[in-house]
Amino acid sequence: KSPTYDLTKFHLKRILSNNSKCKSITLLGTFPDISETDAAIVVFEKNAYRESDVATEVPADQDADSSPKPSYFSTDLQVRTDFINNIYASFQCVPTQELCTVKGTVIYPATEKHIEKYSICQKYIINETPDLYESITLPYITSSQFSLDWVYNILEHKQETERIVFEDKHPENGFVLLPDLKWDGRNVETLYLLGIVRKRDIKSLRDLNASHLPLLRNLRESAKQAILERYGLNPNQLRMYFHYQPSFYHLHVHINPIRNDAPGIWCEKSHMLDTVINNLELMNDYYQRASLPFVLYEGNKLLELYDKQLEVRQVVAQELSEADEAPEAFT
Template sequence: MCSLNAEPLSDASRAAEISVDSLAKFTPTRILSESTSTGSIYILGTLHDSPAIVHIQKTVLESAKAGDVLRGLEKIDLFLENQPYFSSHAWIRPTPDRAPDLQIKIICPATETHIKKYSEQERFIVCETPEIYRDVVLGYINGFDESRLGWVYAILDGRKEAERILYRKEGDEEGFVILPDLKWDQTSMNALYLTVLVQTRSIKSLRDLTRSHIPLLNSIKEAVYDTAKQKYGVGAGKLRLFVHYQPSYYHFHVHVVHIQSEAFAGMLVGQAHMLDDLITLLELSPPDGPSLLAQKTYTYPLGVEHGLFEGMKAAGAILD
């Protein structure tokens, strides 16, 4: 088996080391999706006799070093000259202190769920009422094998990625960790991306949040602000804190993204819910009984390859 630093499975301890030599043996099968704006591409193939997804993306150029890059060019090939406009391809001279050109993430072994998630697919708007959540979504969530969250539990238990933890608060119900998200190459502050994982396993999604969780959410917010400022010099006013619905995995977590970061699908209306808004809705919720988050209807995009799509379609939640 091979290891990954993007959604690893619970048997990652049996993984083989990922190296230049091993990646050279990757056999591509097909392109799952690509983005010309971000220089990102997802490739499905085989690695160490296992299905694997390799994500290749150009790293973000550090703004403070942009001038140095221009002074360190090895070759330039001008392909358009029409004064005052010029375009060219350029090659940067390798140096020991130069930032990496590519960020490579690997999912291996890749499951059918991974393949569907990263494949280009048609999407539709879904209206999920509390009743549809109860009849369709809840069964889907409860049907997940807990071993698929093994990589999350390994982080929370300190068995994996311990050196990457930026902040840890202990406690079975009030505990959480903050660490850099694997989508961030940790070079450009404008692309800063952190993830907060809560210790409790009782919160699968934001529908499970109640008034009793307000102290936890406020504690997360304060810790994120302090950590981003102390570790990276990024102030609270430069951060987006949000929660996905539907999330990509059903263990409650909070995304933290620099406001200058280019918007991606997970930050669009319907998918992302600001943490402050969730706290406000919980504060407005009745002291007893379901919270407003549990009672409201959610409208969001859903891909045809998502495991919920057919159930939502049968329940009449897909808008025509």
């Protein structure tokens, strides 16, 4: 059951991260009205620009009686001049209220694992062989992972049902397509959808084999078609990929337009759906035989386990001390 809270009653304890590139800030705190101890994570993120919001002329399809759509250039734009120098000018602008909306995301109650995920820290790459997966990663993810309740709520139509864009109910090859939590839902340029498979026994990329090809091909084609119909986006302009390691061990595909740098898109984490399909066409147990690199964060218990075996952190320390002793020509 989802707890109800009043966002205005949030009490800040600590800033977990402040990203000037994504224009987002992640906060740790509580809702003291409900509990003094349960942790809450609040993320505020400025929205990307919608191209329709910079219109300077009334669109032809707008009927004359309806109120005008908000625009940055409406008469209530407040402008303060910083400076004007020759052909260059700098201003601080406050647009009409509607365009100042900020996207808020709340995780409540948040676990230690959520706090770790949302905090900035050192990262390390592990090149995970199938043996390392079996002996270290798999036992860890089996004993400690985020709850998948939100995924099952979507599949069982208990939550977010009205947000579903497309659904294929086939028990083996079916999936649900819906907006990702990260999407503001307003701006097609920043579209971010998730394709969540119906089958519950595929934890991640590692579990995929050639028997899943019909599912993957169906997801690729049906999702493209549904996105074309709903949002008018060219299927050849979509990026479809898996994360490894994912945060949630129930197979899902991330989908967003290539022209936009989606939040949290990292090459070290992403495996294109097309490549995955092709690898499985070439070798049916590719993902049980491949070494797959992935990133671990400082503070994650899995890093401690890998560090014990592979001395992931120590290598860095050694390299630095070797650099200290480098010949003069290099210093």
